[in-house]
Structure formats: C-alpha cells, structure tokens
Ligand SMILES: O=C(O)CCC(=O)C(=O)O
C-alpha cells in the first residue's frame with residue numbers, strides 16, 4: 001500500500017501525452033529548415049498598461065478567417081497553410097483524432113526567450129480545446145502544473161510532440177521558462193482548433 005501511494009506522488013497523472021520520437025531525426029531536421037523560412041514577426045504585448053516586445057518571435061498559419069487574439073492584446077491573422085505544415089497537421093490528426101484549423105509558431109532565439117505560466121483559454125478555440133505542440137531545434141524545459149499544484153518538467157526534444165488533451169487548459173497551467181544556459185534556436189508549433197473561418 002505504501003509503495004502504491006509513493007508511486008502516485010512521484011508520477012502525477014497529467015492530461016497530456018508525450019511522443020518523444022514523433023518525427024525521425026531526418027524529418028525533424030528538414031521541417032526545422034522549412035520553419036526557419038516562415039514569416040516570423042516580433043509582436044508587442046500590453047501588460048498592466050505597458051507595451052513591451054513579446055519575448056519570442058511568432059507566426060500564425062491556418063484556415064481562412066481564423067484570426068487569433070491572445071491576452072486581449074496580440075492580434076494574429078492567419079497566413080495560408082504551407083504544404084509542409086498542412087501535411088504535419090494531417091499526420092497529427094491521424095495519430096490523435098483531434099482536428100486543427102490553425103498553427104501558432106513560436107521561435108525562441110536564445111535562453112532569454114520564453115513564455116510565462118498560462119493556459120490557452122482564448123475563446124476563438126472553442127470549448128476545451130486539444131492542443132498539439134511540436135518541438136524542433138534546441139531542447140528546452142517545459143513545465144506543467146495543476147492550477148494550485150507542483151510543476152512537472154518535460155524536456156521537449158527535437159521532433160517530439162506533446163499533446164494537451166481537452167480539459168487540460170481548465171485544470172493546468174504551463175510555461176517555457178527562461179534559462180541562463182547557452183541554448184540556440186528552438187521552434188515550437190502549436191496546432192489548435194478554431195471556431196471561425198472555413199477551408
Ligand atoms: O513553446 C512551447 O513549448 C509552449 C508554447 C505555448 O505554450 C503556447 O504557444 O501557448
């Protein structure tokens with residue numbers, strides 16, 4: 001009995017699934033090169049009345065009219081799916097059964113680029129969205145925690161896929177913290193549903 005309790009504490013049940021080898025090393029390298037050519041933007045965010053640069057580059061690709069507003073301040077208009085991104089979307093749907101209409105790219109140029117604790121609750125994704133997050137390039141620490149609980153760390157590897165299941169955004173927060181270690185570029189693609197638009 002003691003053993004079972006101990007195990008439950010060490011391995012909290014999280015509403016996520018991690019696929020470390022979703023892409024082969026070669027596929028991940030090829031996709032990384034493709035993603036470097038995407039239309040990255042430096043957006044500005046307004047927090048507590050102050051405007052500041054978002055600490056990463058961003059881009060949005062997706063179905064027509066699937067605009068995305070987050071934190072009530074950053075407005076992204078979707079560019080047309082590239083063939084590579086559309087193929088990847090369909091592969092992730094085939095694996096998970098979840099459908100996606102947009103993908104938000106994040107480019108972390110160094111250890112000083114990051115995303116703070118948050119849940120992706122923007123209403124444009126609809127009720128209890130499933131979000132699939134693909135990582136390329138440098139390995140970075142990703143943390144997830146119940147809203148009032150302790151974080152669990154994942155080291156998101158080149159070519160890996162982390163799926164946050166429906167409900168995850170209501171019960172948990174996640175972040176990609178800054179690091180003082182020397183790390184080069186990491187690209188992250190988050191595939192998401194959207195209530196608007198059409199193909
Ligand atoms: O870069 C990551 O792994 C997480 C990105 C993220 O949480 C987001 O775009 O909402």
Ligand SMILES: [Fe+2]
Nearest residue numbers: 118119120174
């Ligand atoms: Fe997120």
